[in-house]
Amino acid sequence: MVNCCGLLSAKKEPVPLKGIGVEVDVKDHVATVTSTLQYENKEESPIEAVFVFPLPGDAAICHFSAKIGQAEVVAKVQEKQKAREEYDDALSSGQQAFLLEESEQSPDIFSLSVGSLPPGESASIRLQYVTELAVQADEGLRFCLPAVLNPRYQPQGSEGGSVSGGSAQVTSVPACLVSYSLTFSARVSAPRPIAKVESNCSLDPIQYLNAEQTQATVSLAAGHKFDRDVEIFVYYKDSHQPAATVEAGQSSAKPGSLMGDPVVMLSLYPEFPKAAMSSHISCGEFIFLMDRSGSMGCAMDSSRGQGQTRIDSARDTLLLLLKSLPVGCYFNIYGFGSNYNHIFPKSVEYSQKSIDDALKEVEKMDADMGGTEILQPLKHIFSQPGLPSQPRQLFIFTDGEVQNTKNVLDLVKRNSGSHRCFSFGIGEGASSALITGMAKEGGGHSQFITGTDRMQPKVMQSLGFSLQPAVVDISVTWDLPKGVSVTTLSPPITTLFQGQRSLVYAQLTGESSASTEGCVTVKYSLAGQPSMNQLHFSLKPTEDTGLTLHRLGAWTLIRSLEMEEREHGGQNNGGVKEKIMEVSIQSGVSSAFTAFIAVSKSNGEAVQGPLLRRNIPAPRMYRMFFSPPRPPGAMLGLKSSMHSLENGTCSDIGNLYMMGSCDMRSRKFSSSSDQSRKPTQQHKDPMLQLISLQKASGSWIIGPTLATVLGKTTEEVTNTKPASKVDQEVWATFLALIWLHGFKMEAEVEWKLLVMKAVSWLQAQKAPCLTECVEAANALLGCEVQKDVLGL
Known part of the structure; x- marks a missing residue:
């Protein structure tokens, strides 16, 4: 490599x-x-x-x-x-x-x-x-x-190869x-x-x-x-429409072969029944795996080299994620670099105490853990037994690239039956093979965050996907004219999300003189309810496609066979390697x-x-790395890093500081290096400040910080409560909801889930005087938010 x-x-x-x-x-x-x-x-x-x-x-x-x-x-x-x-x-x-x-x-x-x-x-x-x-x-x-x-x-201890034979x-x-x-x-x-x-x-x-x-x-x-x-x-306009494209085979290729037959590409956008999508799941084990390598200290917009760093954005995103988790779930947070650590020995139940403990440690997170070794923390996570009735949802954030990408993907695939994986590539140069591959093999969804992108909207979309009920028993059946058969080139569909595309490639063999139309049916079960979507399509090939679909179909089949070959330890059971080379050479x-x-x-x-x-x-982007104050023992880590560099194993120069050689696997985030750093400054973003004040239950309470975010004094907030029988916590929650709807509608995708939790809390309180509370909050904040908009 x-x-x-x-x-x-x-x-x-x-x-x-x-x-x-x-x-x-x-x-x-x-x-x-x-x-x-x-x-x-x-x-x-x-x-x-x-x-x-x-x-x-x-x-x-x-x-x-x-x-x-x-x-x-x-x-x-x-x-x-x-x-x-x-x-x-x-x-x-x-x-x-x-x-x-x-x-x-x-x-x-x-x-x-x-x-x-x-x-x-x-x-x-x-x-x-x-x-x-x-x-x-x-x-x-x-x-x-x-x-x-x-x-x-x-990874430490691995042998370095090369792209061209060493x-x-x-x-x-x-x-x-x-x-x-x-x-x-x-x-x-x-x-x-x-x-x-x-x-x-x-x-x-x-x-x-x-x-x-x-x-x-x-x-x-x-x-x-x-x-x-x-x-x-x-x-595109009206982009979320299911479609099928049929591409004619190569005239010089043998009929019946992959390149000689037509190939169809299906773009599937499942539409789930509204009854099954009426509410998000209120359970799950959410594990957040955060890259803390040295390069996470780079600016999000590296072309300017200034502004919020990747680790800063990651901290803000974790705050938003934790506040948006459903009551009744379990969670844990891992950090990884050259080693890895975790906040809790095992996933803990979502409560006010566990959230407070987690956020204290999140505030200490820094880009101080050396290189980018993701395989070992994944092995540790997958070795942990799952929780009954708590489906595991794994969120992975990394800006780096690893040499053992195929090993990582194989590990995720082997454990795909026990979790869904949502992956995020942060910054320019993040490996698309790693990021998209982990999500694909883990039945989840991938996102890339670059330049001036805000991480939070994309991450919250994926959290919304993770809260959708798992789609099971997925099957794809074909109804084709007599004389036409189908060979699917894509691996079986293992995951479906509302409104998200799934691409399927298939080879069509034979001809029909009667019908020119085919039909594909996707059946699945969602929240215990059997469902199906159908797509009718023309078998007539489109013009001037240049064999693009044939080659993508061949590539899809090759990648699937390569993973099968690796699963057998390279033993080539059933001639898989020969099949790969045959498809590769033919296509x-x-x-x-x-x-x-x-x-x-x-x-x-x-x-x-x-x-x-x-x-x-x-080319690479010019990066400046600034070392934080070096804690006791950091010089040992520096010497170890220099030794790795001389031997060609440490390729991230920015990681040279604080790549400590001590084993951190069993330790919490609050290591000696954490204690030497200055606490992270309070969030300056008013919306994130407001979100940080939300309780685990979904409510807010009256206090000076809330008043400051709202642009009022504590006395103003307290004295404008509409009636004595309205609880102060209910009043504070109304104020927070009105402020978000009145001033931050452009960021709705970021706060939508935590607002749903707040509304559920209000409904559970059977709070009186709802209309009066909305009117009073609007009057105090200068907004015109209608009660119906809140979902009450």
Whole structure:
């Protein structure tokens, strides 16, 4: 695997990569991405250039070609070891060769080797992949072009491999020192109108290509710097509609084969019965696993390098989550870095005392736990027995990347029957393979929080999903015309959420002369009530799809088979590995066991002596880390970290401070380092201040802090209570509800759940004078909130 030191190379070797051009073709929910990389050898000897780069975790590479001068060679997919041998043989005979392969540990990191590039020669590399677009909390579809290769943390005691057989390393440098340019453009088309296209980077104005606004183009504005991932958000009108797209097979492929038959992609948006969704579940075991590695001390908006840090935002988010949990549930909070710890020895019941104890420890949380080792805390969590009638919901927050991504995903999948996993990638460079993979294998939902995004709205949406009753007994049945059969390429659906998309790929074999319509039925049980959704679709293939769906279907099948192969410990039971290579080679889609190889059959002379190797720096964001006051014993941790760095195992330079060597697994958050830090300042956000005052029951009480948040004195708050028979706690709760509805409606998604809890508490009190309380609260606060809006 890649060992990224995070430092500029001491030799300051020249970079042969001169420019990258990216073209994205978005069709509804999927995208085809074509990248062109321009190389130039300005040295006096032949070189071998190695470029290690990230791709989205669900990207399926399907084309790789190279052009030197006027000669172009198209790569073929081969078994990985054969491809490496062919590459080495080509180099030794003086031929130009190109090798593209996936990391052994993480499916979203690739190594491109450009071999035997002669002095003064230029090469153009063309790389194409297909990917699904993730649905965001605001219903937009997200495409991300990773521009940052963050350090991957290698667990202690593990062996470091490499992307290309033990030889590839990458140096990451500040974005301002990267000498190659980036151009980016996107074309968007869909069956429905395009509402808007947005980005975290500066874009040229959108250009619509037709009157219906179903086609558009957009480009990255000139002068883009490598200071962030390039994110594009596409919004369609009436986006949450189930649909099916049928893609014709390849005319040159054999009928009956995956590439020769049509492939259908189903976009399913289940609509649950209102009766089953009328109330959220009021139980569950909620476990929050928080990244406390050194890089969590970075600013949320790293392009500016200032503002709220990731760990600050995480603390605020935990406050919001804890206040929004239902009465009657259980919870615990873990922190992890090079080690891990937890607030309580085991999950505790939700009460005023447990919440108060937890929030005291949350306030002490800091980015002080070293690297990013997530596997061990997950093993500990999964080893804990579940609680009767309390379904486990796991929330994972991390900004980092790990080398053992596949091991983590395998662990989550093995335990998927006992929990749902909701994962959050914080900041640019968070591994999409890790974040989306954990949610997918854990039957949950993933979110990415970057730039100026607020973490809270996305996290609260996921909490809402976790409070939905679990959908069980899911089955998908097909009703197709006689003569047409179906082979599902996607793994079985294991989770469904109201309003969230599920993509299913299937191969259609045979023909029918009678009917041109098919039907798919999704059956499931929700809150003990059997339900179903149906989708009728045309079997007629759409035009000009370019085999995108075939390749995504092949990639889905390959990833499912790879996990099956790992579950058997690599024993290859039933010829799974051979099946993976067969599908990979047939479809031209990369896998863990294959690689792309291209050899230019020129009359080259045998190379005398070794080729010069040039590892091309990947861009990284410039980060400054400030060490807190060093507690006793911290120097020992620093020495240990330096030793790890020298041995290539510590790749996050920002983690060097306070990577203490003591075992923290059985300790609480309140360690010696906690005691040396200054307490975190009180929340300055009035809404978070108000939320922090809410009791576990859902109510508020009169006090000076509440009055300050409301902009009043304690006397004003107390004296305006409408009647003596109205309890002070009831009055305080009304004031809090009116203030939230009157001044913070734009943040409703953040406080909606805790308000529901407050309303339930008021109803349980059978509070009198409801209308008078609402009117008095409106008068005091200057609002016009109607009683019906409160849900009373």
